[in-house]
Amino acid sequence: MRSDDAGLDSAAPSPAPPPAPPLDVEFVRRQFPALAGEWALMDNAGGSVLPASVIARATAYMSRYQVQVGASYPRSREAGARIAAGRAAAAALVNAAPDEVVLGPSTTVNLQTLRRALAPGLAPGDEVIVTDLDHESNIGAWLPLRERGVVLRTWPFDRARHTLELDALEPLLGPRTRLVCFTHAANVVGYTHDVAAITRRVHAAGARVCVDGVAFAPHRRVDVKALGVDFYALSLYKVYGPHIGLLYGAREHLLAARGQNHFFIEESRVPYKFEAGSVNHELTASLVGVREYLAAVDRHHGGDSGDAASQLDRVFALFAAHERRLLAPLLAYLRARPDVRVIGPGPEGDERRVPTVAFTVRGRRASELVPLIDRARVAIRWGDFYARRAIDGMGLRAQDGVVRVSMVHYNTLAEVERLIAALDDAL
Numbered sequence: 001m002r003s004d005d006a007g008l009d010s011a012a013p014s015p016a017p018p019p020a021p022p023l024d025v026e027f028v029r030r031q032f033p034a035l036a037g038e039w040a041l042m043d044n045a046g047g048s049v050l051p052a053s054v055i056a057r058a059t060a061y062m063s064r065y066q067v068q069v070g071a072s073y074p075r076s077r078e079a080g081a082r083i084a085a086g087r088a089a090a091a092a093l094v095n096a097a098p099d100e101v102v103l104g105p106s107t108t109v110n111l112q113t114l115r116r117a118l119a120p121g122l123a124p125g126d127e128v129i130v131t132d133l134d135h136e137s138n139i140g141a142w143l144p145l146r147e148r149g150v151v152l153r154t155w156p157f158d159r160a161r162h163t164l165e166l167d168a169l170e171p172l173l174g175p176r177t178r179l180v181c182f183t184h185a186a187n188v189v190g191y192t193h194d195v196a197a198i199t200r201r202v203h204a205a206g207a208r209v210c211v212d213g214v215a216f217a218p219h220r221r222v223d224v225k226a227l228g229v230d231f232y233a234l235s236l237y238k239v240y241g242p243h244i245g246l247l248y249g250a251r252e253h254l255l256a257a258r259g260q261n262h263f264f265i266e267e268s269r270v271p272y273k274f275e276a277g278s279v280n281h282e283l284t285a286s287l288v289g290v291r292e293y294l295a296a297v298d299r300h301h302g303g304d305s306g307d308a309a310s311q312l313d314r315v316f317a318l319f320a321a322h323e324r325r326l327l328a329p330l331l332a333y334l335r336a337r338p339d340v341r342v343i344g345p346g347p348e349g350d351e352r353r354v355p356t357v358a359f360t361v362r363g364r365r366a367s368e369l370v371p372l373i374d375r376a377r378v379a380i381r382w383g384d385f386y387a388r389r390a391i392d393g394m395g396l397r398a399q400d401g402v403v404r405v406s407m408v409h410y411n412t413l414a415e416v417e418r419l420i421a422a423l424d425d426a427l
């Protein structure tokens, strides 16, 4: 090729990237032993099932490596390496460094640990903002700060859209604001807030953010650096992993926060100083299996290995596209019924929804409807989902909260159709 040809080529508009192939959901389902059987599992916001790769990693650790870590003998070193690899895999999942992720039994426990760690840095009269939309995890954890004279303020959700709006945060921000705690996607609404924009606003006010990413992380790529957050919590058992919670903290914040481990564990030892009693060894080691599963999905769909970040981007893009296909018919069905009220914004908000749909039916209690759907072997759920303040704020306690359908990428369109048929019989 002549050099001027090359010049012409590079000046031409670059072709659009080829469209991503649809998710091969049958391939995906084969990776999850618990998906065999007749039940359609649509209660995933409570917890997802596990791919075989995670089960294999936990089993391998327990059958071959469960010795004391930190010693010099080879098996001990191998055990330590497996735990470190699990932490590294979890950190890569959110684009953090391994020493920026605190692993603990759950998000609820991790946020309480974080509160105890941050408390010594707060003075009487300092202010912390929580919402009334969040799961109680990211509200209740902060309330004991009042015992130190810290003022707790509530960022109220928009009563029509059931979302957090910056306008309502604005009057609460002030010179004493130290921390704003809010949810990425609310577990009863499924609407994704613009965490990066909210964080920029909070940082401009001189405060930090603590984001609950539990209901978001199973569906979309979490990149804590791109979001710019200070603290970000998620529950790995809802992201195709074992029952562990992950708390990200920007390194400088973790270094400055008070350790929660023994007195001789130095303040420089992050994240260990927050992991009193150590992490769960076998489950931490099994986290490599989550990365292996996501890598297998990428390979199956033609992804070239590339770096971890681009691989995760591709896989979560596949998940997102598939989830939108699942969500559309369910929302269309529910919205077409005059007796149904879908919680959350109208169709204009659909692009920002993860496939978690909560609704109420006029004149029916949520608790009365769900057992009727059980008969079609579709697993859904009713209640407040520990977002007690949100359900109360919506005035829904008296009717037993909402019916919630929560799908993930391993659900199928056929399952959605079965659910719709079951709802049609029940309503």
Ligand SMILES: Cc1ncc(COP(=O)(O)O)c(C=O)c1O
Residues within 6 Å of the ligand: 045, 046, 105, 106, 107, 108, 109, 135, 137, 138, 185, 186, 187, 212, 213, 214, 215, 234, 235, 244, 245
């Ligand atoms: C949005 C949200 N935040 C926090 C939690 C609490 O998570 P964990 O069970 O890990 O404490 C849940 C659990 O359902 C949740 O849905």
